[in-house]
Amino acid sequence: MGHTSSKLLACQPSSFATPYTPSAGGFVADKEQETWRSYNYVVVGGGTAGCVLASRLSEDPRNTVLLVEAGASHEKSFFSRIPMAFLRLFRSPFDWNYSTTPQAALGDFDSWEQQGATGWGYASLRKYFIKAEKCIPSPSQPVDPAEHGSDGPLINTHVPIAPVCSKFIEAAEALGVPITNDLNTSKGTLGAAPFVATVDEKHERSSTATAYLSDDVLKRPNLTVAVSVMTEKILFARTSDAADKEVILCAGVVGSPQILQLSGIGDSTHLAEQGIPLVRDLPAVGRNMLDHVSSGALMFRARAGWTWDYLTQSPLRAAAALAKWIFSGTGPMSSLAFQVGLFVRTDDERLPFGPPLAIQDRTSGPRAPDLEFVLVPFAVVDQGLGYPPRGTYGITAGSILLKPVSSGTIMIKSSDPYDHPVIDANYLADESDMNVLVKSTRFLLHLARTPPLSDVLDLRPSTTKGDMFWPGDADPDKITDEEVREFVRDYGQSTWHPTSSVRMGNDSKTSAVDPNLRVHSVEALRVVDASVFPDQVSGHPCAVVVAMAERAADLIQEEA
Numbered sequence: 001m002g003h004t005s006s007k008l009l010a011c012q013p014s015s016f017a018t019p020y021t022p023s024a025g026g027f028v029a030d031k032e033q034e035t036w037r038s039y040n041y042v043v044v045g046g047g048t049a050g051c052v053l054a055s056r057l058s059e060d061p062r063n064t065v066l067l068v069e070a071g072a073s074h075e076k077s078f079f080s081r082i083p084m085a086f087l088r089l090f091r092s093p094f095d096w097n098y099s100t101t102p103q104a105a106l107g108d109f110d111s112w113e114q115q116g117a118t119g120w121g122y123a124s125l126r127k128y129f130i131k132a133e134k135c136i137p138s139p140s141q142p143v144d145p146a147e148h149g150s151d152g153p154l155i156n157t158h159v160p161i162a163p164v165c166s167k168f169i170e171a172a173e174a175l176g177v178p179i180t181n182d183l184n185t186s187k188g189t190l191g192a193a194p195f196v197a198t199v200d201e202k203h204e205r206s207s208t209a210t211a212y213l214s215d216d217v218l219k220r221p222n223l224t225v226a227v228s229v230m231t232e233k234i235l236f237a238r239t240s241d242a243a244d245k246e247v248i249l250c251a252g253v254v255g256s257p258q259i260l261q262l263s264g265i266g267d268s269t270h271l272a273e274q275g276i277p278l279v280r281d282l283p284a285v286g287r288n289m290l291d292h293v294s295s296g297a298l299m300f301r302a303r304a305g306w307t308w309d310y311l312t313q314s315p316l317r318a319a320a321a322l323a324k325w326i327f328s329g330t331g332p333m334s335s336l337a338f339q340v341g342l343f344v345r346t347d348d349e350r351l352p353f354g355p356p357l358a359i360q361d362r363t364s365g366p367r368a369p370d371l372e373f374v375l376v377p378f379a380v381v382d383q384g385l386g387y388p389p390r391g392t393y394g395i396t397a398g399s400i401l402l403k404p405v406s407s408g409t410i411m412i413k414s415s416d417p418y419d420h421p422v423i424d425a426n427y428l429a430d431e432s433d434m435n436v437l438v439k440s441t442r443f444l445l446h447l448a449r450t451p452p453l454s455d456v457l458d459l460r461p462s463t464t465k466g467d468m469f470w471p472g473d474a475d476p477d478k479i480t481d482e483e484v485r486e487f488v489r490d491y492g493q494s495t496w497h498p499t500s501s502v503r504m505g506n507d508s509k510t511s512a513v514d515p516n517l518r519v520h521s522v523e524a525l526r527v528v529d530a531s532v533f534p535d536q537v538s539g540h541p542c543a544v545v546v547a548m549a550e551r552a553a554d555l556i557q558e559e560a
């Protein structure tokens with residue numbers, strides 16, 4: 001996070017905090033605290049949730065708020081402003097570069113309430129989705145205004161899509177997937193449509209850092225924002241002196257369990273092994289992590305003129321597209337890399353999923369999808385770090401397991417906060433998860449052979465394993481399940497949507513925070529981010545994190 005008015009952001013801890021070296025135990029004597037600079041709310045992590053909370057909590061001038069973010073201000077990253085350029089941020093200084101352990105086998109809202117997350121059903125979350133949003137629909141894709149917000153900070157809009165993307169959607173419709181104008185309604189996400197984009201009036205990629213922490217918000221005297229400041233651990237007092245003071249962890253699915261464990265909150269056995277004094281035994285901290293794992297990218301060779309491969313293959317045309325975006329805010333650079341989505345159910349018998357395979361239904365009900373397909377309108381090798389040879393055109397499609405059975409763990413491996421924790425995602429450990437991806441890959445192969453998509457592709461049946469267009473060129477009726485499994489094992493990957501590593505619930509044996517997001521049996525400490533999701537969602541998590549942070553801001557202020 002960060003902002004163009006960087007003079008308003010602090011980098012030196014001495015400018016907003018009192019220097020202090022903690023003793024090994026982590027508890028601070030009452031006398032020492034009296035002399036400290038203090039805030040009503042310290043928000044740790046200026047990501048999606050943290051920026052919303054810092055903005056909303058500081059609306060009341062009586063609240064003093066400190067937001068602490070480990071990363072640098074995004075103002076120096078030109079690429080973070082260009083909607084199309086998000087792949088350029090991979091392995092940049094803005095990337096934590098986390099990786100999972102090697103994976104041997106290489107996840108609504110009403111169901112959240114049923115799992116103990118009282119107050120987090122759709123009926124209560126809906127007003128926060130609307131509060132957060134300013135929807136600007138395009139005339140070609142009208143939406144029901146009753147389903148959307150009109151004056152929230154985050155702009156949702158439609159951006160241009162490549163010609164091949166329309167063919168992808170039309171082919172999906174031909175196979176039986178309904179086309180919808182709007183994937184984001186109370187009716188659920190089932191169907192096929194272009195994605196909406198959080199792109200602002202300046203045609204720049206928008207985040208909660210840009211939308212919620214505007215210049216005016218950053219000028220509030222009661223809000224201090226610190227960037228490039230790593231939170232190492234939380235210090236505790238044995239007695240609470242002020243009920244209105246809170247630390248709110250918004251450090252994300254990896255950062256929040258890591259900070260809790262470093263601070264002595266987690267599985268007592270694991271903390272003892274790391275030599276960390278126990279503050280509270282909460283085994284669910286760092287457990288139950290659920291991610292959206294994908295089959296791996298399937299590339300299909302395409303005919304010239306239908307894709308946007310020129311963005312990666314022709315520096316001249318890429319420069320022209322960039323100039324167009326800079327001067328008019330239009331063209332391919334104003335668009336997304338992932339442009340269209342299909343949300344389906346694997347038990348939909350109309351769709352060509354191949355022979356039956358056992359699948360455990362973890363969806364919240366018959367209108368909720370368990371599978372998503374996405375399309376990038378150019379060929380992408382190794383997550384955008386490589387591209388096919390010039391003159392080779394392609395599309396990159398992937399299928400995403402939305403409701404995994406397998407769950408993983410995030411555990412610190414030492415007491416050093418700068419040591420990345422061990423992330424064992426445990427992908428596809430349950431056979432049902434692998435079966436979803438086998439079915440989905442076969443569906444994609446059929447989709448590619450369905451007009452009008454097949455008319456703009458250039459499939460070549462002679463391609464063999466190892467080729468970048470394998471298994472895209474494989475015959476969906478001949479490729480074996482084992483061949484698909486092998487592809488998924490080789491190329492399956494995270495789609496960067498982990499959740500639930502500090503799960504919300506009522507039972508402190510199976511959850512880490514209560515339905516008001518307070519860490520069980522610890523005063524004045526909350527967690528508000530994707531880590532508290534009781535379960536994975538059947539869509540993309542970011543809007544849910546924003547709505548959750550909006551509701552949390554209300555909960556916190558009601559309790560103060």
Ligand SMILES: Cc1cc2nc3c(=O)[nH]c(=O)nc-3n(C[C@H](O)[C@H](O)[C@H](O)COP(=O)(O)OP(=O)(O)OC[C@H]3O[C@@H](n4cnc5c(N)ncnc54)[C@H](O)[C@@H]3O)c2cc1C
Pocket residue numbers: 001044045046047048049050068069070071229230231232250251252253255256259495496497498528529530531540541542543545
């Ligand atoms: C490449 C990529 C693409 C994605 N695309 C989409 C998408 O298209 N749609 C969608 O819905 N979701 C998408 N997501 C997922 C979405 O970004 C996350 O679900 C969401 O940002 C989670 O919000 P959060 O507040 O839980 O955590 P984050 O936004 O990750 O915020 C956590 C913050 O805490 C900071 N932090 C961590 N540890 C510390 C520490 N010790 N001290 C201080 N600060 C700390 C981090 O730097 C970070 O800024 C994508 C994610 C990635 C990585």
